[in-house]
Amino acid sequence: MSTLRAAGVTEVPEPLGLDDEGREVLSYLPGVVGNYPMPSWIWSPTILHEAGSLLRRVHDASAPLAHTAAIWQLPAHEPIEVVCLNDVAPYNMVFQDGHITGLIDVDMASPGPRIWDLAYLAYRLVPLGEYADPDAPDWDARPGRLDALIRAYGYGFDQAAVLRAAADRMEDLAVFTDQRAADTGRNDFLEHAAQYRRDRDRLVEMIARPWAS
Template identity: 35%
Template sequence: MERITRADDRVHRPAGPWTPTVHRLLEHAHGQGFVGVPEPISLGDTLETVSFVPGTAGDYPWNQDIASEAALVTTARMLRHYHDAAQDYPRSDADVWSQAERAPVETIVHGDFAPYNCVYDGIAAVGIIDFDTAHPGPRVWDVASAVYRFAPFTTGLVEGGSASLEHRLGRAAEFCRAYGLDARSRSVLVETMVSSLVALVTTIETEAAAGDPKFVSDLRHGHVELYRADVAFIEEHADAIAAAVA
């Protein structure tokens, strides 16, 4: 299994059937003036090479800058700018995505928008990486993922996971405000969070059963149990979350 490696200002990553389409997406984003994504450099049979996006990834545990309200706001604005740049991507029959299209199609969503796929310069979000799960879909699919991860609405031991519900609700509302999420999308945010987590559990279990080592590891390390517990937590507080982001 190929690994992700970096050499100076270039990153070498495993390529899949969807990688040529992702390269066209990244080129389109750059053409629209959104330069906070990797720039495609080359594509081989098993590896792709893209530019390195300088900064600090939002891996756990977060540092003080990435946990800040300013980082939350700049992340939301960055996601909005990416969605705006990708909304007129010229789709074609040649496109291959790793995920199924989701209706209503409003843009090309990232598909795994989370702190670890965002890049920061201090408190400012400056980039988005790892577009393997990009696919046509509604903006709220990425926003729901972001709200789940950044509020955060998790029972796990991650940054902010022990914060009060009131604090998490405030961060969820602030993310939606900074993004400029429309009323219809806000009305389905909670159910979209749940749907995305259920889809993630299904993917882990299916791919682990097929022998994919990454998902076998995820299953072994209790990710499925965590996501199911998070679904229960979100459903328990669904009314409060919906009211906060309305």
């Protein structure tokens, strides 16, 4: 995070060193976190635009680290372009007065392609999966929201590429969650993995027949 802050990305915590037990100490980012159930304002166009723009700034600032000899908690994904945060979503964002003011919980970052992070952000914030939230945008609004997020990020991705990456991300997440279920014996992880695979199948269908209901 020191690299990001040195590049002017002040929306991440500032590293303050280690405590007496060797744990990293970070500065506190004031605000509220976008926990479920989501507040209605989380779906505003402003949040969507700010999320895409902030992710682009984080990626650009992280690019020098992507090819360094470092140890990451998660495996890298090819092609390596930037350092992906791997969990860019409202529950890892800090908000104040209807604006994004911070990104937190970046310890699972690892090198990968830009679209890997953007696709997961789209999955959570467009959104691209099934949501019980009554305030979530209707399906007919989501193609425009995906376009808006891509424009905010400012890179030449098309919708199909983002949907394909999101489908791959769901399968990767399902495999990871299956392993967590095996390691912990928690059946709720199996339920989460099944949901990720249902969303993966829907995304694959959307690529062939966009935005099917």
